[in-house]
Amino acid sequence: MTTITSVDVVDVRFPTSLSADGSDAMNKDADYSAAYVVLRTDEPGLAGHGFTFTIGRGNDICVLAAQHRAAPLVGRSVEQIVGDLGGIYRELKTDSQLRWLGPEKGVEHLAMAAVMNAVWDLAARRAGKPLWRLLAEMSPEELVDVADLKYLSDVLTRDEAVGMLEEMAPTRAARIAELESSGYPCYTTSAGWLGYSDEKLRRLCQEAVDAGYKHIKLKVGGDLEDDIRRLGIAREVIGWDANLMIDANQVWDVPEAIEWVGRLAEFKPLWIEEPTSPDDVLGHAAIREAVAPIGVATGEHGMNRVLFKQMFQAGAIDFCQLDSARLASINEILAVYLMAKKFGVPVCPHAGGVGLCELVQHLSVFDYVAVSGSLEGRVTEFVDHLHEHFVDPCIVEDGAYRLPDQPGYSAEMHEASIAEYAYPNGSYWASVAVPA
């Protein structure tokens, strides 16, 4: 028997605010950070790695929450945990005292994501498979057993979920072969951060086109005249056949979103992302109706499956951008993919930050192979930052993610990176003045 012997949770922060990487209308000085969980075992070489993503201050709060949430795992049998990945999820999530602090949202849910991401990484490593393949080899019943369908039965029953997965099962192998050849399509956000100069924007757009991207995303919502000028530059460089997406990062009220997006319609954006509060289902529905044919996208702050259920029910979004470190790992993400399939909404996961690209490549591949069976309208975010800190970094070629082939969820960071960027005592932070 293999046992989980301890849980380490580390506060890791990268000083990205120094370069304006990641700057947008809401988040001007992000220090991309991770509350990083390692489940250690008594089997040499076997550990589970997972994390949630934050943008700096408060990462320590997520660390503390993850320590609480993971505590019941210590001393448990690895075989038992990976043999019932739905059971351990439900056990951790139903701690009634911790539940009060959400439920299923905010810091507690970020911590749950970090811990369960580590559990799924452990399961895939133990199976000797990349996570997408572990999932793609599970039967429809096994997948539905691990999915969290609580509060969803008004739109999705267990039988419906099994039925949808069964329909795709016979053709899984062909889709795996297809993706092994072509990769999974992605788009880049690296060009369009709000803090970049026009010259840098122009150069990065050209580099993106040269690298084979057919989708490019720009941040908007700071100043209307700036947005008009920057979108003009982008269209000049990428032309009108490529897709241009815009992202307001929640800065507008509903009427303001409708007005502002209307002023940018001449640039024919594919979608407006996060036009308003991420909690506002009915607001997104109103915006979608007003700005069509421009699509509405949201989800990186989509707090849980109940929010996505309503986004689908209300016809509020054209693109679902679930987040791999905000939803409670595979158990909840699977439920959102199943609902998206039923409602016919493409899932284009949020990525970037620290390590989110490493995670979402597994999700997108699994979705195509086992759930949606479609690439139409689907393109996964890619941001070219901080991959050097990961042991098994994602690889993007010709605007597509190559399929990961190492065991696990690609979540492990280099020990040297942790030693340098652990906060506040890593070698980088010890060398600069950290405010008390």
Place this chain on the structure above:
Amino acid sequence: MTTITSVDVVDVRFPTSLSADGSDAMNKDADYSAAYVVLRTDEPGLAGHGFTFTIGRGNDICVLAAQHRAAPLVGRSVEQIVGDLGGIYRELKTDSQLRWLGPEKGVEHLAMAAVMNAVWDLAARRAGKPLWRLLAEMSPEELVDVADLKYLSDVLTRDEAVGMLEEMAPTRAARIAELESSGYPCYTTSAGWLGYSDEKLRRLCQEAVDAGYKHIKLKVGGDLEDDIRRLGIAREVIGWDANLMIDANQVWDVPEAIEWVGRLAEFKPLWIEEPTSPDDVLGHAAIREAVAPIGVATGEHGMNRVLFKQMFQAGAIDFCQLDSARLASINEILAVYLMAKKFGVPVCPHAGGVGLCELVQHLSVFDYVAVSGSLEGRVTEFVDHLHEHFVDPCIVEDGAYRLPDQPGYSAEMHEASIAEYAYPNGSYWASVAVPA
């Protein structure tokens, strides 16, 4: 000039799980707790006290979050802060790095509630008035200046808000006089916790009737046959003229809620409270349509004003049970009261826990005096637990809250209570075995 010299945040926990007080279908072993904030100043005798309420484990996470959130207050001028209570709220809430952890939900929002509750307590103490009176003496413009209307302009403009308050302003004094004579009506939840025996239920229902209550609430949702038997006992004791409310604490999916409540309809409950996920606006709307004329109530886990906006827009609730320690204090609560007024939904605040009754009495009085001007359909929760720990405890007589008359928000705890129940080093916890 008076200065905030330091912020203390204390983890206070009461071992209420020992007596099954507070037990319901979701929360079986609550230890009522507070992340308790004290803003100390250099004026002798002047401090601001506030808290958020939790049910045990994880209270330390809220303490850490409150420490972060309150840090910018240290060294500030009290005059400046109380002179611009909207400004300090916006400054604290827009920390973009902390915002990522919500936004405006979960642990971070509970912490914001604790800190801003202390700020409002400080403002009222400095003015020498109970908080309800401080608010009731502010002009419509002043009130709207402190209210957080962000993300609400699709349902409520600033001008509409001022207009609604102006309409009630000339008659405020008469309503104050009325409440000073009669008190504000309340109901009791003390009778119906799920862990109580039938005999205790019967006795407590009789005591509630004898004490003048016209509304009694029971917990349901554990076992249908138990619920039918317990509601039968309650109706036997209180008769059919008194109001009986039922509370499921989020245990059901939507179809299950409709089915179960249908089976309890013979007992003619006034409302079903928290039938499903607190995030499910469309689910509550569906339940409301199906169970009418039984009303739907929710809000103690209503995470922020954007959720309440949608509850009102969707016609999802008959009673709004906002929580004084989950919403971000007066700034956000005021916005919810204004929307409730516009949509004609009575606000019946959630209370109980630790100190929530002390807070909500101020809110209900202010609502009647300055916002709604109506008592119709309004009754505020009262639970007779833990008031002995407060310096200015609420007083309930004949089923009504007497108006508080001490300066502040009635949020201050006795130092002896803190010394005993601070976790894990207070004298009570030091005397029992606390798990590591």
